[in-house]
Amino acid sequence: MSKSVLNYLIVSLTFIFLLTGCRKEEFDKFYGRPENLGDPIYQQLQQKGNFTKFLDAVDKAGYKETLSAAGSWTVFAPTDAAFAKYMTDNNLTTITPELASAIVRYSMTYDGEKVERLSDFFSNKGFIKNTAFRRRTVYYDFVYDAVDANGNPIKAVAANRNGSFINTDFNNKNLPFYLTPFMTINGLTATDYNYFYPGSTYTGKNVGPANIVDGEYNIIAENGVIHVIDRVLTPPQSIDQYINAKSEYSVFKNLLDKYVTYNPNTDVSHRYEVLTGKVGNVFVKNYATLLSFSPNNENYLRIDANDAQTGSYSIFAPNNDAVNAYAKSTLLRYWGKRGVKTLNELYVVAPDLIRDFVNSHLYTSTVWPSKFNVALNSLNDASKLSQTNVVDKQALSNGFLYGVNKAQDASVFSTVYGNVNLDPDYFIMKQALNYFGLTIPLRTASLRYMIVMIPDVTLRKMGFYYDAFYPSAPIRGDNAALRRILQTHIIPLGNREVPDFAGSGILEASNGEYIKYNAGKLSSAGTSDSTVVAKQTIPIDSVNSAVNGSAVYGKEALTYTPLAVARHIERYGTLVTDPYYDFYQFLKTSQIYNTTSGAITGVSDGVFYTVLIPTKAAITQAVKDGVLPGNTTTGVPTYNPSDLIGKNLISQFIQYHIINKTSVASDGQKTGAYETLYKDDNGNTSLVRVTTNTTSSLTFTDVTNRTANALLGPSDRSNVLSNRTVIHQINNYLKYQF
Incomplete structure (x- = not known):
């Protein structure tokens, strides 16, 4: 190799080395660990020195590596003093690995959040301010011992949806917190908090029964955020778990169980076998969609993936005496004549009654103590109970439970x-x-x-x-x-x-x-x-x-008439002594009447009408006044005039005495102006006003301010019922034009 080539290679390699060193320096500056970034959560708690018991629990739970490595967690860390109180209160000398796991996993929520952000709902559209009071924890229950509908022991897992189960969802429990921004915007106070946590002090920085310690929150770690709390948190039971564990709700539980099915799940069975080495079917405990929600579902409605941050369920669980009393007074009241004596028997013959009774106690919303009678259940009922009926109150993992000594008197029953x-x-x-x-x-x-x-x-x-x-x-x-x-x-x-x-x-x-x-x-x-x-x-x-x-x-039905309106006028207008006689004589010979069918032109089937029939004296006066054809001196009517003018007078008179599109009776309900069948030469509808309407007086007024009273005496023919029509005898005639 020539000397010049060797020198070139040395210079080139030196340049490449220097360039690579510069790039590494820039890479480390941009991607390297910032000098001011705190240590991971585990190490920071270790350095503080007063979290030894919590860290022991972390070690027992197998979460040391998780809290020492990359990630994004919010950890609510109880102090050693909090642990000491917990051990004393629960008469414990040691923390088992199982309990340690529950404490640690329930104290960890996904995504590292400062206190200021915890009240914001992380929706699929971004953060929505001050609408959240829960976060999903790492903790979830897995397989447990159960008994199927036939009394056989089985392994089961809770449903994680209302009416279904998703294999990829572990049904994580949620941790509630009661922070000032959320509480204020929702009109909630210390009373709402202390209702469920009477032994805790409301500070506006509460996490379940615990308080976030002043000055000991928003501690930024490499893998999340630490908030120090003054109590140990343990996962509460779900509504399903609580009711199943309490004998005072056994009758109501029996009704809930009627909507339970156990379905084998291959994926969960395999997962259980891998974790435990035990072979066997695991069944999903599903509640039917006939119920408002599944009491074992730790998720919410899943309209949004994170909507459990903003909502939870509520249940007014009636105790055994309450259910039995309501069954006797209401649900079974009429069924004894059919030999039905128990709620189990009632479920067989009328399952909808049991369904509605159960659902009347279930709310797909968080019923806060101060909003006790505002929230609506799936039957669209607000609670009819008072807080004096509450004998048990629990903030559970998927909602509030009010144990009550009186059953809801649902609207479908009351x-x-x-x-x-x-x-x-x-x-x-x-x-x-x-x-x-x-x-x-x-x-x-x-x-x-x-x-x-x-x-x-x-x-x-x-x-x-x-x-x-x-x-x-x-x-x-x-x-x-x-x-x-x-x-x-x-x-x-x-x-x-x-x-x-x-x-x-x-x-x-x-x-x-x-x-x-x-x-x-x-x-x-x-x-x-x-x-x-x-x-x-x-x-x-x-x-x-x-x-x-x-x-x-009564023993019969109130039926309608198929007869044409004119047939009812005819019924009281055939004999000369009949009250409708004169009016009917004009009607049956008029241009607007079909003698075969009884149809009146303008009167259509399915439309409501009011027919006003003047008395004989009123008809006589109408003839004298030239409103109807006849002898204007004597008032004797001409029922079937040969001239067109007379025929038109009759048609117009009848049309103006038929109120169109409404029926009016003396019930004190309807007053005001109503159109008639009569239209003037320009096609304008003429009106009649109902000026007085009581149970004892009914007055009609025409366009000239003439009035006519319906005759409402026991022997008079007013309030006569016809085909979607009411017929009245009136003591005056009505004039349709000036």
Whole structure:
């Protein structure tokens, strides 16, 4: 090799060495461990000297390497003083490896967070300020001993979703903290905290029953953040675990168990075999989705992967005496006649009642003590219990538990709907109400109703029955007819009291039709059509009060009439002495009447109307005033004039005396202006005003301010029920133009 080549190589290698050294120096400066970065969590706690017991637990739990290596943890570290108190309080002389593991893993949450960030919800859209009060810990329960539905011992694991199980999710428990930012923005105070932790002092920096020690938080470590706490934290039980362990809730637990299935899981079974060396099936304990939530699910709704940071479940768990008392007074009240004596037997014949009873005690939200009567359960009920009913209170791993000495009186049982819901003699009506979507108003406690009950025997006689073999259309018979009939049996009360049925009156049903009551009997347009006098009314057998009204019992149904409106006018207008005689004579010879069908032009099936029929004296006056054809001197009417002017007068008169699109009765409810069938030469609708409406007075006013009163005496023909129509006799005629 020539000397010049050798010199070139020496220079080149020297340059490469210097360049590499410079790059390494830059690499180390950028990627190297910062000089001001704290040691890992384990080493920092070791250096402080007052965490020896916690570090012993870390060693026993096998987490020394984890807390000494890279990662991102938030560790709530109890001091030696906290451990000493814990050992004394629990009469312990040593910490077993199992207990050490539980303490350490429950004190570790994922992601290193300063105190200022713990109240923020780490959502899939980023942090949302001051909406979080929980974080997922490293701790989770694994396989445990259980007993299946047949009493056989099995190995089981809890569900980690509501109604299902995901193999990749370990069902980690969450650690709650009660920090000032979250508490303030949610209107919570020390009272809410101390309700569950009476032995702790609320500071606004609480983690479960512990306090974060002043000046000993936000300690930054290489692998996370340390917050020092003054108590040892141990994982609480889940709602499922707690109720299963407490004999005072055994009756309620028995009801919950009816929604449990145990399903073998190959993946968990294999994992269990690897960890323990034991071969055998492991079963997942699943709660059916019929329940509001799974009491063993440590996750939340999973709408967001981290939504357990912001929410948890709540349960008002009735003790055995409370369940038994409610079963006797309510759930089983009507079933004795069917030989059903126990809740287990009731579940067989009416499982929906048990489901609703259980769900009335379950809330998919955090029910804070100060919000006791605000949160709604899945039945849309707020708690009807008071804090005096609470005999047990627990902040559990997946929610709050209130042990109560009285069962929730759910709206599905305590409202007027409850009378249909609970009584097996009204099963078809119940199923039909549900099928047609008519139950929600009836079971809403704030909406007042009267419901007229229709027994199964009556509905079957009418051709209606329930057939479970047709799940998409289980109500057999004319569904349109049954829906209309049911709606006629539902009476909105508004702010009115339930009527005194010994008197008389008229009530508008939920579909706009009317029913009447008189001397303890009910009638409708359909019953009134009966040729058998005894069937024209339905005797009221009894009236049961509910929180939002009353249920009225009879043995028949309030039916509707298929007859045209004119047929009911004809009924009281054929004889010269009949109250509607003159009006009907004009109607039947008018241009707007079809004598064959009884149809009146402008009156359509399915639309509501009010027909106002002037008395004979009023008709006579209308003739004298030239509003109707006839002798203007004597007032004798010409019912069938030959001239077009006379025919038009009759048509216009009739049309103006028919209120369009609404029925008005003397029930004190409707006043105001309503359109009539009459239109002027320009096509404008003419109005009639209801100016007075009470149970004893009903007044109509025309466009000229003439008034006419409905005749409401017992022998008068007002509030006559027709096909979606109410007919009134009035003491004056109404004028449609000046």
